[in-house]
Amino acid sequence: MSRAPSPADAADVQPVIGLIGMGEMGRLYARVLAAAGWKRIHVCDLPANYERLKLDMQETSSITVHADGHAVSRISDFILYSVEAEHISRVVAQFGPSTKVGAIVGGQTSVKAPERDAFETYLPTDTHIVSVHSLHGPTVSTEGQPLVIIAHRAPDWATRIVESILAPLKSRHIRLSYEEHDVVTANTQAVTHAAFLSMGTAWSSQGEYPWEGAAGLFVGGIETVKVNIAIRIYSNKWHVYAGLAILNPVARLQIAQFARSATELFQLMISGGEDALRARVHAARDKVFGPNSNAPLLLREEVLGQFQLGKRPERGVPEQAPENSHLSLLAMVDCWAALGINPFEHLAVAATPIFRLWIGIAQTLFHNAPRLERAIKAGVEDVTYRGNDLEFVVAARGWAQCVAHGSFDLYERRFGETSKFFEPRFEEAASLGGRMIRAVMEGTP
Numbered sequence: 001m002s003r004a005p006s007p008a009d010a011a012d013v014q015p016v017i018g019l020i021g022m023g024e025m026g027r028l029y030a031r032v033l034a035a036a037g038w039k040r041i042h043v044c045d046l047p048a049n050y051e052r053l054k055l056d057m058q059e060t061s062s063i064t065v066h067a068d069g070h071a072v073s074r075i076s077d078f079i080l081y082s083v084e085a086e087h088i089s090r091v092v093a094q095f096g097p098s099t100k101v102g103a104i105v106g107g108q109t110s111v112k113a114p115e116r117d118a119f120e121t122y123l124p125t126d127t128h129i130v131s132v133h134s135l136h137g138p139t140v141s142t143e144g145q146p147l148v149i150i151a152h153r154a155p156d157w158a159t160r161i162v163e164s165i166l167a168p169l170k171s172r173h174i175r176l177s178y179e180e181h182d183v184v185t186a187n188t189q190a191v192t193h194a195a196f197l198s199m200g201t202a203w204s205s206q207g208e209y210p211w212e213g214a215a216g217l218f219v220g221g222i223e224t225v226k227v228n229i230a231i232r233i234y235s236n237k238w239h240v241y242a243g244l245a246i247l248n249p250v251a252r253l254q255i256a257q258f259a260r261s262a263t264e265l266f267q268l269m270i271s272g273g274e275d276a277l278r279a280r281v282h283a284a285r286d287k288v289f290g291p292n293s294n295a296p297l298l299l300r301e302e303v304l305g306q307f308q309l310g311k312r313p314e315r316g317v318p319e320q321a322p323e324n325s326h327l328s329l330l331a332m333v334d335c336w337a338a339l340g341i342n343p344f345e346h347l348a349v350a351a352t353p354i355f356r357l358w359i360g361i362a363q364t365l366f367h368n369a370p371r372l373e374r375a376i377k378a379g380v381e382d383v384t385y386r387g388n389d390l391e392f393v394v395a396a397r398g399w400a401q402c403v404a405h406g407s408f409d410l411y412e413r414r415f416g417e418t419s420k421f422f423e424p425r426f427e428e429a430a431s432l433g434g435r436m437i438r439a440v441m442e443g444t445p
């Protein structure tokens with residue numbers, strides 16, 4: 001098949017679409033593609049999930065459920081693997097040899113080095129490789145979000161077919177190579193997740209929900225984003241974050257630098273090195289934000305206040321709220337500076353909603369000179385947040401160590417422990433976080 005197909009085509013000339021792995025992302029794709037009029041969608045998950053999947057899909061006549069990936073691979077013109085990155089090699093080794101002659105194969109994994117290896121090793125040479133990656137979570141609308149398209153081993157017509165098949169997602173297509181993808185996602189996703197994971201671990205180690213702290217410490221727009229996104233991440237599947245951090249060799253370096261930045265800044269804070277701290281923070285600010293000082297502010301803080309978990313203060317940020325050192329944000333900007341990363345470059349191309357919010361709050365702090373100065377002073381002089389900052393440094397180093405050692409087991413345990421702490425608030429945070437992301441994406445704040 002070399003003509004770009006359309007859901008308006010008669011069913012018998014439509015491409016057969018195969019989805020292997022019907023978890024969150026597989027189901028999202030199946031739902032959107034079926035709703036758009038693609039009529040020949042063949043799917044499978046693990047054999048153990050076959051009966052449940054059949055029940056779940058019984059209302060949708062255009063979706064046929066199979067017991068395993070052999071059946072899907074043999075008949076499909078385009079096959080998309082949406083399985084755990086950690087397992088991609090094993091799954092492609094199993095079903096790859098059953099791929100239909102001339103089929104186009106892609107994967108949804110968040111880290112591409114293992115996927116590329118698996119495809120090159122196990123797919124027959126008479127198949128094409130065009131991979132994808134939706135740069136957003138499964139509960140976000142696909143519309144307008146970045147969708148990476150990787151034309152790796154394929155004629156141009158095959159890439160165009162994939163783009164036509166996925167057109168109903170209404171995402172913004174970005175063509176990258178496998179290697180470019182892993183560098184971009186290490187810069188945007190992996191190190192951002194390390195920051196939010198560390199915040200969550202620090203709060204859970206202190207045994208107190210930050211928005212319910214005795215002194216009502218965590219209030220206001222910046223804190224709202226920190227809390228909502230950290231909880232959102234902990235309500236997702238651990239393997240998504242483990243895979244993209246542990247299996248991406250570039251990500252390890254970034255996460256290690258983030259932990260180093262947090263540690264060194266904290267050392268300056270507790271040793272009373274105010275001048276040295278200020279010099280370092282300003283140098284990082286000038287490097288990261290200097291060339292982007294005219295960039296419009298991404299967030300309006302007062303709007304973010306609407307999305308606060310728990311009880312909102314009567315009128316905005318209470319005046320008596322002590323200043324926060326914002327160690328996590330100082331460390332992020334220090335880390336970007338140390339690695340020579342310009343986050344605004346990624347913002348224009350391949351930013352996930354979470355990355356956009358993260359740069360947004362960094363910008364909120366760093367573009368406001370008096371506020372940044374208060375954060376520096378608070379870091380050195382005010383002990384209100386010192387316990388939390390200490391926990392944050394310990395957490396950041398712990399996550400970095402876990403990723404450096406490549407331990408999926410430890411990652412799952414660390415993630416599970418913190419996740420359990422926040423679980424009672426997942427529902428509230430998912431709804432608030434979802435609305436907050438929509439507001440930011442629609443440019444309302």
Ligand SMILES: NC(=O)C1=CN([C@@H]2O[C@H](COP(=O)(O)OP(=O)(O)OC[C@H]3O[C@@H](n4cnc5c(N)ncnc54)[C@H](OP(=O)(O)O)[C@@H]3O)[C@@H](O)[C@H]2O)C=CC1
Nearest residue numbers: 021022023024025045046082083084085108109110137138
């Ligand atoms: N969630 C997210 O925010 C995003 C995730 N991604 C990536 O997409 C991929 C899928 O993620 P997501 O959908 O969230 O994860 P899920 O865990 O929800 O889905 C993965 C599915 O694959 C199934 N599976 C595992 N092995 C096989 C097999 N041999 N044959 C068929 N099915 C199998 C799993 O079954 P079981 O659970 O029973 O093991 C599970 O149902 C990952 O690589 C992830 O990194 C990309 C963008 C966003």
Ligand SMILES: O=C(O)C(=O)Cc1ccc(O)cc1
Nearest residue numbers: 110135136137189352353354
């Ligand atoms: O936006 C984020 O960073 C998320 O946490 C959601 C997410 C997770 C994994 C992906 O591969 C893409 C998006």
